[in-house]
Amino acid sequence: MEAMKETVEQSLREMRETFESGRTRSVKWRKTQLGAIIEMVKDNEDKMCDVLFQDLGKHSTEAFRDELGFVIRSATTALNCLDKWAVPKKSNLPLLFYPAKGQVVSEPYGTVLVLSSWNFPISLSLDPLIGAISAGNTVLLKASELSPNASAFLAKAIPSYLDTKAIKVIEGGPDVATILLQHQWDKIFFTGSPRIGKIIMAAAAEHLTPVTLELGGKCPTIIDHRSVSKDMKSVVKRISGGKWGSCSGQACIAVDYVLVEQSFASSLIDMLKPTIKSFFGENPKESGCLSRIVSKKHFQRLSRLLNDPRVQASIVYGGSMDEEKLYVEPTILLDPPLDSEIMNEEIFGPILPIITLRDIQESIGFIKSKPKPLAIYAFTKDENLKTRILSETSSGSVTFNDVMIQYMCDALPFGGVGESGIGRYHGKYSFECFSHEKAIMEGSLAMDLEARYPPWNSFKLKFIRLAFREAYFKLILLMLGLKK
Numbered sequence: 001m002e003a004m005k006e007t008v009e010q011s012l013r014e015m016r017e018t019f020e021s022g023r024t025r026s027v028k029w030r031k032t033q034l035g036a037i038i039e040m041v042k043d044n045e046d047k048m049c050d051v052l053f054q055d056l057g058k059h060s061t062e063a064f065r066d067e068l069g070f071v072i073r074s075a076t077t078a079l080n081c082l083d084k085w086a087v088p089k090k091s092n093l094p095l096l097f098y099p100a101k102g103q104v105v106s107e108p109y110g111t112v113l114v115l116s117s118w119n120f121p122i123s124l125s126l127d128p129l130i131g132a133i134s135a136g137n138t139v140l141l142k143a144s145e146l147s148p149n150a151s152a153f154l155a156k157a158i159p160s161y162l163d164t165k166a167i168k169v170i171e172g173g174p175d176v177a178t179i180l181l182q183h184q185w186d187k188i189f190f191t192g193s194p195r196i197g198k199i200i201m202a203a204a205a206e207h208l209t210p211v212t213l214e215l216g217g218k219c220p221t222i223i224d225h226r227s228v229s230k231d232m233k234s235v236v237k238r239i240s241g242g243k244w245g246s247c248s249g250q251a252c253i254a255v256d257y258v259l260v261e262q263s264f265a266s267s268l269i270d271m272l273k274p275t276i277k278s279f280f281g282e283n284p285k286e287s288g289c290l291s292r293i294v295s296k297k298h299f300q301r302l303s304r305l306l307n308d309p310r311v312q313a314s315i316v317y318g319g320s321m322d323e324e325k326l327y328v329e330p331t332i333l334l335d336p337p338l339d340s341e342i343m344n345e346e347i348f349g350p351i352l353p354i355i356t357l358r359d360i361q362e363s364i365g366f367i368k369s370k371p372k373p374l375a376i377y378a379f380t381k382d383e384n385l386k387t388r389i390l391s392e393t394s395s396g397s398v399t400f401n402d403v404m405i406q407y408m409c410d411a412l413p414f415g416g417v418g419e420s421g422i423g424r425y426h427g428k429y430s431f432e433c434f435s436h437e438k439a440i441m442e443g444s445l446a447m448d449l450e451a452r453y454p455p456w457n458s459f460k461l462k463f464i465r466l467a468f469r470e471a472y473f474k475l476i477l478l479m480l481g482l483k484k
């Protein structure tokens with residue numbers, strides 16, 4: 001670890017020197033780096049798909065949809081929009097200060113630390129990198145030790161494509177993260193669990209470093225079956241895709257559990273079963289389309305959740321597990337106990353609890369009784385229910401009649417609230433996430449208002465009152481002695 005400490009110090013020194021040189025502030029440098037990220041992904045498509053298969057058993061099509069293609073699009077958007085994002089924005093100042101001028105200039109924070117998660121190890125590493133580079137920062141990236149092949153790939157490929165004095169990759173686990181967090185950074189961007197998020201925030205507080213915490217939690221999905229009965233085939237397909245179609249449910253925005261009215265539960269189960277079969281065939285383990293559980297530890301966590309006898313009793317589909325292959329069968333639970341672990345911790349795996357309610361309106365109270373989720377999904381055409389969800393609950397996002405695709409829309413900010421995170425990114429929000437918006441005011445010495453200065457008197461108080469209201473006509477009358 002002594003050698004690692006030295007590597008970290010040396011890297012930080014070099015990144016700070018590079019930042020101080022001003023090189024990374026140039027829009028041309030930023031664009032070159034963004035172009036190089038696109039090139040890196042395009043040149044290494046097969047290699048990247050290989051590492052994602054080795055780490056997670058991810059199918060190459062899923063890998064392209066959720067990681068490679070996503071990164072290419074994100075970097076392309078940044079490349080195309082950077083000039084617009086980086087240009088100083090004029091601000092309208094009160095007329096009273098005329099002819100002063102105001103503007104907001106986005107400046108890079110400086111040297112940024114990015115810590116990423118294993119479930120989308122390529123996109124969750126490169127997407128924050130795209131934001132940090134767009135904003136003109138130097139960056140150190142540490143990917144997750146739980147996706148070692150992706151981490152090793154990034155550590156090797158990034159220095160061959162990007163500016164090595166400005167962008168660095170260090171591999172390692174919690175011990176390395178701990179060393180990194182002992183240093184002062186200008187911004188920390190973390191993707192991971194709320195538990196580690198607290199450690200990150202505590203370390204950042206030491207230096208008052210701003211943080212973005214992209215965390216997780218349980219994302220509820222409401223099915224208001226009466227209002228979407230005609231479209232139920234699509235609803236069931238979307239929910240299945242949102243539970244089993246992306247890293248086998250190991251996704252922060254995966255459908256965690258479903259809320260339905262009692263009378264609809266058995267029809268839903270009857271529709272989910274053939275949908276699972278249509279996705280993964282009779283033997284999902286051999287389908288090649290279902291990612292595996294990332295590690296033994298996570299497999300054991302899922303088997304602990306599932307092996308609670310009260311949860312076992314709620315299994316209505318699936319439930320088999322294979323520790324050697326790190327495989328958990330797509331599983332459906334009907335009304336597992338609400339005080340069981342599976343209903344209180346983020347599942348992060350291919351298990352879908354269905355929770356029944358007497359009336360779908362009760363879903364609002366159910367969601368409100370839990371920590372604020374990263375995403376709420378609701379299949380409904382009932383405008384009243386939609387309004388209630390939007391106005392009575394709080395979450396990182398709400399998506400009606402679909403799941404997970406909000407992540408792909410870079411015009412929408414992506415991030416959590418409360419226990420699901422702090423801050424947001426994607427598209428221009430990524431640029432903002434890694435920029436300090438500096439207020440610039442160019443004052444004028446042409447005029448001076450005596451009312452600003454002591455000695456105070458009632459005239460000045462009246463002047464100040466009117467000035468705050470921007471009541472210019474009354475101000476003129478006051479100055480002319482025509483207003484008391």
Ligand SMILES: NC(=O)c1ccc[n+]([C@@H]2O[C@H](COP(=O)([O-])OP(=O)(O)OC[C@H]3O[C@@H](n4cnc5c(N)ncnc54)[C@H](O)[C@@H]3O)[C@@H](O)[C@H]2O)c1
Binds near residue numbers: 144146192199421
């Ligand atoms: N909001 C999002 O965009 C998003 C995306 C993916 C995953 N997640 C969340 O991440 C969690 C799963 O990911 P995970 O298992 O990689 O999370 P994690 O919190 O265990 O690890 C995340 C990162 O923190 C580092 N780390 C681990 N222990 C540490 C310590 N003691 N000190 C400092 N750093 C440490 C890891 O090396 C890794 O780089 C889930 O809760 C999921 O919802 C959120």
